[in-house]
Amino acid sequence: MTSDLELACRELVELVTDYLEGALPEAERARFEAHIAACPGCTAYLEQMRTTIRLTGMLTEEQLAPGARDELLRVFRDWKLES
Amino acid sequence: MSEAGSASRDDLRLIEALRAGDETAFTSLVQRYQASMLRIAQMYVSGRAVAEEVVQEAWVGVLKGLDGFQGRSSLRTWIFRILVNTAKTKGQRERRSVPFSSLWTAEGDEPAVDPDRFLPEGERWENHWSAAPATWETVPEERLASRETFARVATAIEALPPSQREVIRLRDVRGWTSKEVCNALDISETNQRVLLHRARSKIRAALESYLQPEEGVAS
Numbered sequence: 001m002t003s004d005l006e007l008a009c010r011e012l013v014e015l016v017t018d019y020l021e022g023a024l025p026e027a028e029r030a031r032f033e034a035h036i037a038a039c040p041g042c043t044a045y046l047e048q049m050r051t052t053i054r055l056t057g058m059l060t061e062e063q064l065a066p067g068a069r070d071e072l073l074r075v076f077r078d079w080k081l082e083s
Numbered sequence: 084m085s086e087a088g089s090a091s092r093d094d095l096r097l098i099e100a101l102r103a104g105d106e107t108a109f110t111s112l113v114q115r116y117q118a119s120m121l122r123i124a125q126m127y128v129s130g131r132a133v134a135e136e137v138v139q140e141a142w143v144g145v146l147k148g149l150d151g152f153q154g155r156s157s158l159r160t161w162i163f164r165i166l167v168n169t170a171k172t173k174g175q176r177e178r179r180s181v182p183f184s185s186l187w188t189a190e191g192d193e194p195a196v197d198p199d200r201f202l203p204e205g206e207r208w209e210n211h212w213s214a215a216p217a218t219w220e221t222v223p224e225e226r227l228a229s230r231e232t233f234a235r236v237a238t239a240i241e242a243l244p245p246s247q248r249e250v251i252r253l254r255d256v257r258g259w260t261s262k263e264v265c266n267a268l269d270i271s272e273t274n275q276r277v278l279l280h281r282a283r284s285k286i287r288a289a290l291e292s293y294l295q296p297e298e299g300v301a302s
Contacts, residue, residue, distance in 0.1 A: 013196045049287055
């Protein structure tokens with residue numbers, strides 16, 4: 001049952017980023033961890049969020065279009081001449 | 084990875100190379116940040132062409148400021164500050180109606196998880212899972228880290244509202260610290276966290292429906 005002291009799963013999922021960012025106040029963090037320890041669903045959810053972050057971190061940024069790069073190289077050469 | 088606080092040794096080496104006129108150093112610097120800069124510029128000005136101008140101007144500003152760069156922030160934080168300032172100035176000149184302060188403010192209520200997956204209020208276990216997520220620990224790494232999965236993640240990122248997209252790209256794709264993102268984009272820690280939270284929650288949901296399409300049916 002949801003009491004004032006206990007987090008509901010629906011509340012917990014909104015705190016995951018604050019938790020991972022270390023932004024939860026101490027008492028809140030303790031409530032979060034107590035819930036996780038007792039709830040397989042939220043344990044899986046937290047693990048999914050961690051995996052999501054890990055997979056997102058494996059993406060690579062697209063390459064720069066060569067046109068813009070050539071133009072910037074001209075900017076750089078001009079700058080060099082002036083300085 | 085460099086700290087938000089000050090320029091790293093890599094930064095200082097790079098700056099020295101730039102001052103010496105090293106074109107490869109400049110090209111690699113441009114390559115690293117150009118795409119992000121362009122997207123962020125597009126949030127302040129209307130149209131791709133103007134955004135490209137802004138980025139170009141920002142690079143000129145970076146080169147001009149190089150000699151005066153004190154190394155009190157990391158190089159990339161400094162570069163993005165120049166970009167955001169250039170874009171703001173240009174945007175003001177365009178008299179665009181979107182107020183800058185609202186650009187990065189997370190507004191409205193966006194639940195991280197579909198409310199239907201929780202038990203309704205009034206039930207004994209109200210707001211606890213009715214359709215709990217399953218573990219991904221049993222999903223083989225070859226499937227998790229597959230091209231198909233990355234394509235899903237990329238598509239989900241593209242579908243995000245611009246402010247959420249930029250924050251997750253800088254934080255999770257590029258690995259910036261929250262302090263660096265806040266400094267570079269000139270947003271508060273709280274805003275940054277809300278935007279990141281919404282972005283990550285949506286990517287997770289997209290991954291879940293890809294990895295476990297039948298989720299929620301059996302529970």
